[in-house]
Amino acid sequence: MSENQRTIEIExxxxxxxxxxxxxxxxxxxxxxxxxxxxxxxxxxxDYLDGSLSFRWSCRMAICGSCGMMIN
Ligand code: FES
Incomplete structure (x- = not known):
């Protein structure tokens, strides 16, 4: 990660x-x-920080609904 790359906190x-x-x-x-x-x-x-994180997804095209998450 370069020094001026923008980051976001994901909790x-x-x-x-x-x-x-x-x-x-x-x-x-x-x-x-x-x-x-x-x-x-x-x-x-x-992929890069914690391989033990688990979540569901399938199509990545807003069709199946598998990736539904509660955010904020
Ligand atoms: S992965 Fe299918 S809607 Fe998000």
């Missing part, structure tokens, strides 16, 4: 029932561009 509610007693918030710094989607942001987290 994710995490919960692993076998390890965690309660859900907790985890914050990630994610580089972004103006044409980026939230799905691309969470994919960045999974």
């Amino acid at each position: 994710v509610l995490r919960y692993h029932p076998e390890k965690d007693q309660v859900p907790y918030q985890q914050v990630f710094q994610v580089p972004f561009t103006d044409d980026m989607s939230v799905l691309q942001g969470v994919q960045y987290i999974k």
